Amino acid sequence: MSTAAATLAGVRTVVVSTEQPGTRMAGPAIRAVHLAGALQAAGADVRLAVPAPPDTDLGVPTTAFGPFSPESFRRLSRGTDVVVTQPLRVDVARGLHGAGARIVYDLYVPSFVEYPAAHGGEQRSPAARDALIARNQLEYATALSCGDAFICASDRQRDHWLGALGEAGRIYPLDDRPGAGVGPPVSVVPFGLSDEPPSPAAVPVLRGVLVPADSVILLWTGGLWNWFDPATLLRGLRLAADADPRIRLVVMGAGHASDDWSEHRAAADAMRLADELGLLADGHLVVAARWVPFEQRSAFLLESDIGVCAYYDSDETRLSFRTRYLDHLWAGLPTLSTDGGSLTEQMVTAGAAATLPAGDGQAWADALVALAADAARRQEMADAARRLAQDFRWSVATAPLVELLAGLDAVPHGRAPGAITTARYYALAARNRLDAMRSRA
Structure with a gap:
């Protein structure tokens, strides 16, 4: 057995995927599968x-x-050394913490800024929406108060979570020596990409099928969430397609990998705007599927010319780690996007991406027309993307997690959520259920 494989030999580990993994997966499930694979490769059980x-x-x-419950997660934790999970319902977390395993929380999703946007535009009263958001905030606050250790996706996220841990009273100085402050470890474990190169489909899936064979294909990889700004891209696309009819946008995911998720307002609004702009009628916007199966995505990536994504100048953008961009790097796909976000900045520095101001449809149009006409520049960006991809292979990205788990014995134990916090959570959950019943009445 190699040294790497022996690192976690015998460590009984559970990685929780709160979303269902399978043939169709979104980011959290993909990440959980690959974290589990990396820990298995390091020798963990x-x-x-x-x-x-x-x-x-x-x-x-x-x-x-099965169902999320304190008892189901207590059973999951029993006889286990380490559990890696995203933040959970407070009552479920109390069950998880009650069986003696070390709990590592994965904070790569900045849910506290995503969650309000995700529920924007729903038919709820402001008070009902506030109660729903308060429940999510309490889940994250509980994770920060109780976890043994934490992982996140970028240095910028780590700075944020260190500040949050300080506010939670979990970072404190042992003595007055420089660097003596101590608290639970927070390791940067980026989202990763496959160590194996993408494979083309046996037959085309886009060219000559969904769009004309001579198209310059823009690819929107992933869902249309409320914190994204597809409207600005669509306005730019209309102008660009009028100037160069070869330019066409394919959306890989107009829904979600899980059928249990409700459609985000941004998706419905984008389709209405596309219809108003005539993009659906003239075929310059094509929705490939509600969600392209995970193993089929490489065919879409390899047939495309430019990966695109537009979003707002927001706190979500600043703390984001645009996981869909890892697929762009994996496939050597040049990227055009709104400015902002740590991964976006890395890609721009490497020459793999170019960015545009938030909300500027004309800037999008100009950039799309210019890049569509410049095959040499697209090739340069593609080469840069493939070089940068080497830094984000799952085997590289997960090394800090292996190191973190190998050193957990030296980390003080966290604590289970208390009865008062759990009771507060139950009260918020009951309020949420009552509000939901009223909204359906």
């Missing part, structure tokens, strides 16, 4: 905990925990 049995082989042993 790993189980991937999933809501229900997956519909495909995920490459790691799985266990279905």
Whole structure:
């Protein structure tokens, strides 16, 4: 056995996927599968905990925990050394913490800024929406107060979470020596990409099928969430397509990988705007599917010319780690996007991406027309993307997690959520259920 494989030998580890992994997966489930695979490669005795049995082989042993409950997660934690999970319902977290395992929280999703946007535009009263957001905030606050250790996706996120841990009273000086402040470890574990190169499809899936063979294909990889700004891109696309009819946009995911998720307002608004602009009628916008299966995405990436994504100048953007861009790097796909976000900045520095001001449709139009006409520049950006991709291979990205788990014995134990916090959470959850019943009445 190699040194790397022996690092976590015998460590009983559970990685929780709060979203269902399988043939269709979004970011959190993809990440959980690959974290579990990396820990297994490092010698750990790993189980991937999933809501229900997956519909495909995920490459790691799985266990279905069924309904989210304190008891189901207490059973999951019992007889386990380490559990890696995203923040959970407070009552569920109390069950998880009550069985003696070390708990590592994955904070790569800045849910506290995503969650308000995700519920924007719903038919709820302001008070009902505030109560729903308060419940999510309490879940994250509980994770910060109780976790043994934490991981996140970027140095910028780490700075944020260190500040949050300080506010939670979990970073304190042991003595007056420089650097003597101590608290739970926060390791940067970026989202990663496959160590294996993408494979083309046996037959085209885009060219000559969904769009004309001579198209310059723009690809929107992933969902249309409320914190994105597809409207600005669509306005720019209309102008660009009028100037160069070869330019066409393919959207890979107009829904979500899970059928249980409701459509975000941004998706419906984008389709209405596209219809008003005539982009659907003339074929300059094509929705490939509600969600392209995970193993089929490489064919879409390899047939495309430019990856695109537009979003707002917001706190979400600043703290984001645009995981969809890892697929761009993996496939050597040049990227045009709104400015902002740590991964975006890395890609621009490397020459793999170019950025535009938030909300500027004319800037999008100009950039699309220019890049569509410049095959040499697209090739330069593609080469830069492939070089940068080497830094984000899952085998590289997960090394800090292996190191973190190997050193957990030296980390003080966290604590289980208290009865008062849990009672407060139950009260918020009851309020949410009552509000939901009223909205349906």
